[in-house]
Amino acid sequence: MSVKENSDNTRTYDWKIDVPHATYLTSIVVGEYAAVEQNYDGIPVTTYVYPNQVAEGKVTAARMADMVKFFSEKTGVKYPYAKYAQTMTHYFNGGMENISATTMYDVMIHDARSDIDGTADSLESHELAHQWFGDYVTCRSWSDVWLNESFATYFQAMWDEHSLGRDDFLYADVKGNQDQYYQAWKRGQRRPVVTKNYSTPEAMFDTYAYPRGGAVLHMLRKTLGEDNWWRSINHYLTKYAHQPVETEQFRVAIEETTGQSMDWFFDEWLYKMGHPVFTVTQTYDPSSKMVTLKVKQDQKPDPTSLYPQASLFRMPVEIEIGNASGTHIEHAMIEAKEEQTFSFESDTEPLLVNFDYGSTIIKELNFEKTLPQLLYQFAHDDDPLGRISALNALSLKLKASDTEQSQKDTITKAITAALTGDKFWAVRRDSINVLSGSKDPNVRAALMTAIKDEKSAVRSRAVTALSATGDASLANVYLKSMDDQSYAVVRSAAVALGQTKDAAAYGALEKLAGQESWRDNVRSAGLSGLVPLGDKRALEDGFKFVTRGNPTSVRIPALQIIALMGKGDPRSYQAVAEAFEQSFAAGNFQMAIATGQALIALADPKGLDLIKSTRDKMTGNSQFKNILNQVESNLKDKIKENEGSIKQRAEHAASVKTGVSLRTPVHDHPSDSSPRERANDE
Numbered sequence: 001m002s003v004k005e006n007s008d009n010t011r012t013y014d015w016k017i018d019v020p021h022a023t024y025l026t027s028i029v030v031g032e033y034a035a036v037e038q039n040y041d042g043i044p045v046t047t048y049v050y051p052n053q054v055a056e057g058k059v060t061a062a063r064m065a066d067m068v069k070f071f072s073e074k075t076g077v078k079y080p081y082a083k084y085a086q087t088m089t090h091y092f093n094g095g096m097e098n099i100s101a102t103t104m105y106d107v108m109i110h111d112a113r114s115d116i117d118g119t120a121d122s123l124e125s126h127e128l129a130h131q132w133f134g135d136y137v138t139c140r141s142w143s144d145v146w147l148n149e150s151f152a153t154y155f156q157a158m159w160d161e162h163s164l165g166r167d168d169f170l171y172a173d174v175k176g177n178q179d180q181y182y183q184a185w186k187r188g189q190r191r192p193v194v195t196k197n198y199s200t201p202e203a204m205f206d207t208y209a210y211p212r213g214g215a216v217l218h219m220l221r222k223t224l225g226e227d228n229w230w231r232s233i234n235h236y237l238t239k240y241a242h243q244p245v246e247t248e249q250f251r252v253a254i255e256e257t258t259g260q261s262m263d264w265f266f267d268e269w270l271y272k273m274g275h276p277v278f279t280v281t282q283t284y285d286p287s288s289k290m291v292t293l294k295v296k297q298d299q300k301p302d303p304t305s306l307y308p309q310a311s312l313f314r315m316p317v318e319i320e321i322g323n324a325s326g327t328h329i330e331h332a333m334i335e336a337k338e339e340q341t342f343s344f345e346s347d348t349e350p351l352l353v354n355f356d357y358g359s360t361i362i363k364e365l366n367f368e369k370t371l372p373q374l375l376y377q378f379a380h381d382d383d384p385l386g387r388i389s390a391l392n393a394l395s396l397k398l399k400a401s402d403t404e405q406s407q408k409d410t411i412t413k414a415i416t417a418a419l420t421g422d423k424f425w426a427v428r429r430d431s432i433n434v435l436s437g438s439k440d441p442n443v444r445a446a447l448m449t450a451i452k453d454e455k456s457a458v459r460s461r462a463v464t465a466l467s468a469t470g471d472a473s474l475a476n477v478y479l480k481s482m483d484d485q486s487y488a489v490v491r492s493a494a495v496a497l498g499q500t501k502d503a504a505a506y507g508a509l510e511k512l513a514g515q516e517s518w519r520d521n522v523r524s525a526g527l528s529g530l531v532p533l534g535d536k537r538a539l540e541d542g543f544k545f546v547t548r549g550n551p552t553s554v555r556i557p558a559l560q561i562i563a564l565m566g567k568g569d570p571r572s573y574q575a576v577a578e579a580f581e582q583s584f585a586a587g588n589f590q591m592a593i594a595t596g597q598a599l600i601a602l603a604d605p606k607g608l609d610l611i612k613s614t615r616d617k618m619t620g621n622s623q624f625k626n627i628l629n630q631v632e633s634n635l636k637d638k639i640k641e642n643e644g645s646i647k648q649r650a651e652h653a654a655s656v657k658t659g660v661s662l663r664t665p666v667h668d669h670p671s672d673s674s675p676r677e678r679a680n681d682e
């Protein structure tokens with residue numbers, strides 16, 4: 001309503017929000033900010049960034065107004081508040097959908113080069129979607145938190161579908177959400193999406209509230225069809241505007257809109273836990289020209305769980321059938337039966353049967369296919385997830401000991417063709433993964449093409465796959481890739497170059513290590529290349545960049561350099577010990593692991609006292625205590641090993657270097673270079 005400048009150098013803001021909303025959505029952020037301003041149909045859309053990050057703020061928030069437009073038009077409910085803003089904050093993780101004023105962590109902001117490898121659209125669209133789902137209508141209790149989180153997760157997915165297209169949507173969102181659920185299920189983390197049986201509110205913000213519920217909404221949209229889905233969403237938002245809601249109210253809103261009873265769907269996928277396990281067998285009768293699929297449901301109840309469990313599933317399914325005369329989709333209804341048979345006409349024996357086209361259904365699928373069927377699906381399936389599943393099956397056959405060499409050659413040829421020829425980048429990249437390290441000259445030729453792929457994720461992986469052959473003559477190729485605009489490619493190329501131990505490597509990597517860039521991405525890449533190079537001259541870089549004030553992505557390779565090349569230098573133990581103490585004091589998990597590994601590698605007995613004093617200072621946190629215990633026991637072994645065989649060690653030192661693995665997950669996924677991967681919210 002007003003901003004008043006006061007005589008004591010302060011400023012008073014008076015803001016009125018005159019719509020009802022949940023108290024947990026109120027926030028005040030105070031700081032010196034610069035505004036990156038956009039506008040959708042009269043509504044200000046503002047991103048508040050640190051004053052020295054305006055250019056990067058513009059890159060990061062580039063599509064915000066388009067997102068507001070997309071969600072407004074699709075839901076039929078125009079963005080419901082006076083303004084939308086997102087504000088960057090430090091010491092905060094992910095995002096929080098405070099009403100008309102989302103709070104974000106500041107590492108979301110990135111430069112144009114980072115944008116090549118991944119945008120922050122996932123996080124930004126997720127938090128924006130909450131303004132409708134979570135803020136405009138909000139869950140009545142945490143039992144129904146999926147009405148907030150699964151909706152934000154799925155609307156974020158639909159933004160991907162709109163902005164990146166169907167293939168990215170299917171791969172990153174539909175498959176991505178399902179895969180996260182399968183992993184949780186395998187870990188034994190099992191519950192229905194909606195339940196009143198939970199220990200703490202925090203426990204509800206898990207895989208089920210986010211990806212599993214998001215995967216259910218995708219099934220719901222496919223089951224209802226586009227028109228019914230969007231009309232139901234509009235009715236639900238309109239009817240319950242500014243109100244708390246329960247899952248049943250969403251179900252009734254669909255029934256009021258479509259006239260369809262959705263009890264069965266909510267029962268199977270939301271109120272009960274589990275998923276179907278389908279075993280499909282395919283036969284063809286040439287006389288009747290009919291292809292028959294026998295579908296069995298093989299899921300078993302989990303005897304250890306007290307949650308309600310779905311036994312047999314009912315669900316519509318799309319089946320893609322392809323033969324020489326073309327490909328079409330059959331629509332069928334899976335009934336809640338142990339076994340069911342579907343028959344479809346086909347002039348010739350089908351070359352392609354894709355049960356569950358687009359992989360809509362949360363399921364496990366056992367569907368044995370012959371090598372010719374897999375090769376055909378991999379080359380011709382219009383569904384990218386069908387091609388990926390064929391690739392995975394082909395990869396298993398390639399690795400199996402009982403596959404004939406001639407078949408392996410055929411498979412290698414098909415995957416080689418796809419790594420440059422498939423129209424979808426993720427299929428090209430996953431194909432490269434399967435053939436990584438192959439010394440086949442045709443594979444090598446294809447990889448030499450793939451390092452120029454339009455997509456940086458493919459280029460980066462192609463460099464790593466070439467490097468896995470151990471062919472040092474490729475040093476010049478990697479040197480050229482180090483000029484790439486993508487930080488991910490620069491990093492892969494730097495590591496690959498270091499591994500060649502080429503004479504030109506030290507100078508080139510040293511140059512990268514000295515280069516200023518956004519969040520020190522280039523420096524981190526250069527240091528990461530100096531690690532496998534093993535040139536003693538890099539030790540000074542190790543000491544220079546291990547110190548506090550450098551980002552974790554720079555300090556970790558610096559530590560590895562000290563651990564590998566710093567033995568015998570009195571500064572080494574001192575530098576590692578300092579970083580070790582700091583990491584535990586600051587609660588930096590990645591650094592705690594990396595400094596622990598460096599301590600073991602140096603094998604200085606003083607390390608044992610350091611571990612003891614660090615443990616004495618610790619309060620609680622078992623995660624960090626576990627690291628300490630492990631480092632202590634490995635360090636003891638290492639010291640004993642050294643004392644026992646000093647002579648032997650001297651002989652092997654040149655080749656072995658260190659007995660511990662110095663690779664950490666951090667090293668492979670530099671946290672600062674990919675905002676998309678970091679986009680986990682709340």
Ligand SMILES: [Zn+2]
Nearest residue numbers: 149152681682
């Ligand atoms: Zn959320």
